[in-house]
Amino acid sequence: MLEQLIEYVPLLVGVVVAVGTALGMLVLNAVLGPKRTNPSKHEAFECGNPSLGPARNRFHVKYYLVALVFLVFDVEVVFLLPWAVEYRRLLDSPLLGGIVLLEALLFVAVLAVGLLYVWKRDALRLD
């Protein structure tokens, strides 16, 4: 178990180095930069006009729909990944060789019907 985990040690080192670089840059900037403040500096930028209040209003639900549809399709693509990697080896296997292509056709057909459905229901229209 431990031997298998050892190959992930470089990744851990990388995370530490990358986050350290980012934080180092920020700290250096905080130390070296000036500190001069005034009230209008703290206002949200709205092209020079006085701000019209907080920005965290309601926004259009279609952005949420796109995210929802993405969730479904991304998971389905993840299901296709192992199939794609093993495809050529499965083709050569006597047991599964015949059905591996059929299986994918069926899966993609279901995926396509789903895409067609959200397409026709205008879930992907943002205008």
Add this chain to the structure above:
Amino acid sequence: MLELVLIAFAKCVFLFLAFLLGGAAILSWVERKMSAVIQDRIGPNRAAVFGFTAFGLFHPIADGIKMLFKEDFVPARADKILFFFAPVLSFVPPLLAFMAIPFGPPVAGREWLMVSDSQMGLLFLLAVASIGVYGHTLAGWSSDNKFSLMGALRTSSQLFSYEVGLTLSLLGVFMVYGTIMPQAIIGGQSELMWGWLPRWGIVTQPLGFILFMLASIAETKRAPFDLPEADSELVAGYSTEYSSMRFAMFFLSEFVGILLVSAFGAVLFLGGWNIPFLAGDAWWVVLLQVGAFLAKVGALVYLQMLVRWTVPRMRFDQVIDFGWKYLIPFGLLNLLATAVVLAVWR
């Protein structure tokens, strides 16, 4: 164990600081100079050291120093914690994703030119690179600025829409070479078809390459898909309220992202470090192969910059439409065509 950590540390420091941040700085110069040439201007040429301007190559350094000495500012209405972590979250993932990219062949039986040779292979790259969207979205949301919020919403919608298309365009490559390990994919691409044609991804998956390039330009949020930071509509999109080093981190992460998709494209479709008809493990061969990989990355970066400065911006609903109604159907078509061809032509 200690040796492993030290080697990984040295590789990471070299890769992140020298190669990626240096590369991003040079890319900012390339972009400014290239846009100048395309628009018939001269471009950066003022920053000078003892009268030397070196074609404006000192500008990235001057920019870095300037950013470092600007005020580290947090607006009063912003969410302090998220505002602080958003740039880090968008800056770190593209750097980390580079750890799965091999810059050259194994030397003396070990992967000296690659930080992490883990079993996850390119899956690690895909997984980590898509974390970056959190950084951009949180930056826009935490700023409490209308332009930032619009930019954040557009970023998340756009990256979601093209993520699926991007992954679909890669499936064909994984099918042809039967693996997700980068070195094994490059090994598969090093073979020759009919004794003369390199079996590169661009040869076996031409449609996949086109889909990948389109999706990756959208993933790096650049024209014609630069809606998240459309300057003429949203001021600066999600980074409107950011200044000093925090802004520089968004800026750098964009350029590292360009390098990342170019390197990813080079590994998958242009044969990685492979030079056709050249094999062996002499030191000059390895050096040539690393050079070839960097040249391929450079070629893809050049292609992206050319697109950036010649194609006008699309409308946002067109961008989303293009992702769902063209990229994904064509990606599925490419997948099925590859499956049928591989089944028939065994």
